Amino acid sequence: MDLGKKSYSIEQVKEMDLVGYLSKLGFSPAKIRNVDYWYLSPLRDERTPSFKVNTRLNRWYDHGLGKGGNFIDFGILYHNCTVGEFLQKIDAYFSFHKPVLQHTKQVIAEPKITILQDCIISSFALIKYLEQRKIPVAIAWQYCREVRYGLNDKIYYGIGFKNDAGGYEIRNQYFKTSSSPKGITTFNNGAKNVSVFEGFTDFLSFLVMHQNQSKKDTDFLILNSVSFFEKARTFLEAHEVIKLYLDRDATGQNYSRYALSLSEKYKDESNLYKGHKDLNEWLVNIGNNSKKQLKQKL
Structure with a gap:
């Protein structure tokens, strides 16, 4: 990275060192375990450290x-701001401070998830989980698989949603992970419009809501993480209209505002x-509200 620059691209800022930045903000790790730095969350009040930075990936959770x-x-x-506003803050901040670069020291690799098998969704627990999310198994069968995966010499299973690179987003009632x-995951139907979702449960929820409509009316893009938004723009902006169904939390709304600032598309x-x-929570609650209204009428 050119330290003489007065402005930084999104890709450059993404790779700046999180641990170093947290230190400059006044946050020190409460404990360090190999590549994981644990903090009292800078985003909320808490007494037990549950905010983790993985220094190998330079990512936080x-x-x-x-x-x-x-x-x-x-x-x-x-900072409770948009992406554009944060980039301006970074430019202003680093006009007085040197950029904090990502650690380059060698670290021990974390255990990786190994996909052992994928098959049609048939486990009772996974079908029940889909029912709780108001997603018919017939719709899930079209886009998801039941995956068995190994981690730390143990075997687990979940609903797997494949991305374009060959990895899986994995969900069950108690846990979510990925391989x-x-x-991103794309479905190109040759449409002029594209519908965008953060996760696959929202995508499936959209399909539930539009069961009687042709799926070819729109293309689909599932980010699987909003951090892939920039990489997704090439596919997205090849369309005339880009419909965003992102989460209504701070991150999702900030990305939506950022997208709206890019183009009228x-x-x-x-x-x-x-x-x-999000869309799935809305779908689940609409169903629950309908049942409550029915009981009240009875």
Whole structure:
């Protein structure tokens, strides 16, 4: 990285050292375990450290929030600003300070998930999980697989959603993880429009809501992590209209605002599920509310 530059690209900022930046903000790790630095969360009040930075990946995860990501994802949450505003803050900050670069020391690699088998979803627990999320198994069968995977000499299973790079997003009732390589998932139907989702449960929820409509009316892109938004822009901006169904939390809304500032092609559709975290939560609650209203009438 050229330290003489007065402005930094999104890709450059993403790879700046999180541990170094946290130190400059006044946060020190409460404990260090190999490549993992644990902090009292800078994003909320807590007494037990649950905010982790993995120095090998230079990525963070806040277990209390259930959110994580790269340097920019942290910055927009910490400063409660848009991506563009955070880049301006970084430019201003580093006009007085040297950039904190990512650690280059060698570290011990973390255990990796190994996919052992994928098959049609048939486990009772996974079908029940889909039912709880209001997603018919017939729809899930079209896009997901039941995957068995190994981790630390143990075998686990979950609903697997494959990305374009060959890795899986994996979910069950108690846990969510992913296998390498990480990446986006696209469905190209040759449409002029594209619908964008953070995760595959929101994508499946959209399909549930539009069961009687042709799936070829729109292309689909599932980010699998908002940190892939920049890489997804080439595919997205080849379309005439880009409909955003991102989460209604700080990170999702900041990315939506950032996208709207890029082009008039982008449309924020999240008002559909206003009052809910995401599209799937809205779908689940709509179903519950309908049952409550039915009971009241009876």
